Amino acid sequence: MVSPVIPQRGQLKAYCAAALLPLAFATSAYAQTADGCRSTATETAAGYNYILGTQAFGGNHDFAKDTALIDQAREIRALGSNVLKISLGKRQAAKYGFGDAAARARTALDYVKSARGLQQTLDLDFKYYQFWVQTFTAADWHHGVSKADAKLYYNEVYDLTAWLLQRYNGTGKVFLLGNWEGDWMLNGAQGKDIQPTPEAVKGMIDWLNIRQKAVDDAKAATPHQGVDVYHYVEVNLVKRALEGKPSVALSVLPATNADLVSYSSYEAIKQSQTPDIGSIRQPLTQLVRYLEGQLKPKPGLPFDHRVFIGEYGYHANAAMPLSVEQQYLKSRYVMQVAVELDLPFALIWQLYNNEYAPDGTSKEMSLVDETGQKRALYYLHQQYLKTMTAFVADSCRQSGTVPAHDAFKAKALDVLTTLSFEKMQRMANTERKVAAGG
Secondary structure, eight states, X not given: OOOOOOOOOOOOOOOOGGGXXXXXXXXXXXXXXXXXXXXXXXXXXXXXXXXXXXXXXXXXXXXXXXXXXXXXXXXXXXXXXXXXXXXXXXXXXXXXXXXXXXXXXXXXXXXXXXXXXXXXXXXXXOSEEEEEEOOXXXXXXXXXXXXXXXXXXXXXXXXXXXXHHXXXXXXXXXXXXXXXXXXXXXXXXXXXXXXXXXXXXXXXXHHHHHHHHHHHHHHHHSOOSSOEEXXXXXXXXXXXXXXXXXXXXIIIGGGSOOSEEEEEOHHHHOSOSSOOHHHHHHHHHHHHHHHHHHSOOOTTXXXXXXXXXXXXXXXXXXXXXXXXXXXXXXXXXXXXXXXHTTOSOEEESOXXXXXXXXXXXXXXXXXXXXXXXXXXXXXXXXXXXXXXXXXXXXXXXXXXXXXXXXXXXXXXXXXXXXXXXXXXXXXXXXXHHHHTTO
């Protein structure tokens, strides 16, 4: 294996201003002080980080009025969320309605620019975007990264980063480029007993460092303000690291210079059959703090904590009402713990369900069911976001500042506690009756 040499890349040619679509969203990540508000309370509240949200990775739904991705993005925006997590990769492209564009693309930027609906989604007024960025090149790091592969990886991420900075300059958008569950990628397959090879560990370290350098270099070379791009590493088998076994958290992460870490947290949150916040809080706190300790110091980042929950969620069965209530309570407990721990984000899996039992029964991992009806989990997020958005806006109107950190945190925890399953289920049932003409 040849140790990769990171190529230097010149700045991309600037795109003409006429090519930029007008964006309704204009809250700059740098336009407010630590506690100051922008010119309007509504604008400030629109750009605030409310921590909790969801994601859009397909599902068995055929009621989209547009491409599947735009449909999901608009649904999430209507929920009140200003964060959107999606895939920029071949595997998800067909489900989004962009299969032809993905087949023609040779890089991630090729894909983004040729999939018109994807650009339309990025132009929506979300503040935060999280992407699974999967390479469209022929490079493969599992047996080591050659010089040629290093160049492909670097150029692909550099070009995408520079394009995002140029196109969305001044919009206030923040883009997080990362990967899908890293331990499955490192192992080469899903299975907790599979051991990654030393070559794969070294290859993953090189691959992640190349991506990070590409992001950093593009930011340094591309004039921009009011927009930013960061790189994250997603992990999913942190317990393996605590046991001293080869894993991303133990074997890879300390050798990288990652901005952030996403934790696909299923192993941490499924400790009890019955809803119990303590059985969620203890392991989640332990594993998140461990991940924070595995990161190299990196000043200048806008987040106080650099580990977030990229995925969490629980199964349920609509024919078993108790399981639906337990799913709700456990999910709310994860949300509460995420707020307690001051995590940057905690994203539930997901807007539309994509998991089914062998007999075709939905596992109900969704905010909206297969008929288009909103579930109690939808209203949990909607009511939280509605209340907290109003809280931030009211603070701006009354004091000229956003809420102090502790005040926001206390309010968020209080709101979550009051959003009972019974209340949210009544809202869901009322919507069903209205939809049925009752």
